[in-house]
Amino acid sequence: MNNCIILASSSPRRIEMMKNIGIEPIVMASAVEETLPFDVTMEQAVMFLALKKALYVEKLLRKESNGNLVSSVIIAADTIVYKDRMIGKPIDEKDALNTLKLLRNTSHFVATGVSLVSPNTPKRSIFFDVTEVFFNDYSDDDILRYINTDEPWDKAGSYAIQGTWGKHITHIIGNYDNVIGFPWGKIKTELEKNWPEIAL
DSSP: OTTOEEEOOOOHHHHHHHHHTTOOOEEOOOOOOOOOSSOOOHHHHHHHHHHHHHHHHHHHHHHHSTTOOTTOEEEEEEEEEESSSEEOSOSSHHHHHHHHHHTTTSEEEEEEEEEEEOTTSSOEEEEEEEEEEEEOOOOHHHHHHHHTSSTTTTSGGGOOTTSGGGGGEEEEESOHHHHHTOOHHHHHHHHHHHOTTSOO
């Protein structure tokens, strides 16, 4: 596992984004519970969970690699939506319906935390990005039609900006890739700064 990027996520969106920029990551999904042990801010929450995911994968690698982890880096990310409270992935149709009603005709924040970890070394980097997203005044019928598709599930805030729900977004302030859940610009800058041995 020399000079490689290990993605601590099975998210099709994150995998596709990496492949689109010419990177074939080793995918090792983390299986941690996305729970918080204490009251934290939006930014602290996503960084905590991103690091938790990265450290889980690092532990797996220790068992599987026999120490052959030279010049590799684990990338983990976690995304939440914030509007009056932290909003994660929908648990059912009612939850998705209530979330999209809450976000209607107003703005909300999308925060993504990222953790970069060099396995078996103390080398760590943890950071976040925040984007403000503005929705238009859609109807309850629009929501019901949408939650009968596959798009809202497994997505913070019950929507995908890159999918059909994008027509209800009037504009954003910040990074588009961050709303998808993988702020590649910031990740690339951090890799180039602290992991120059990783070929991008």
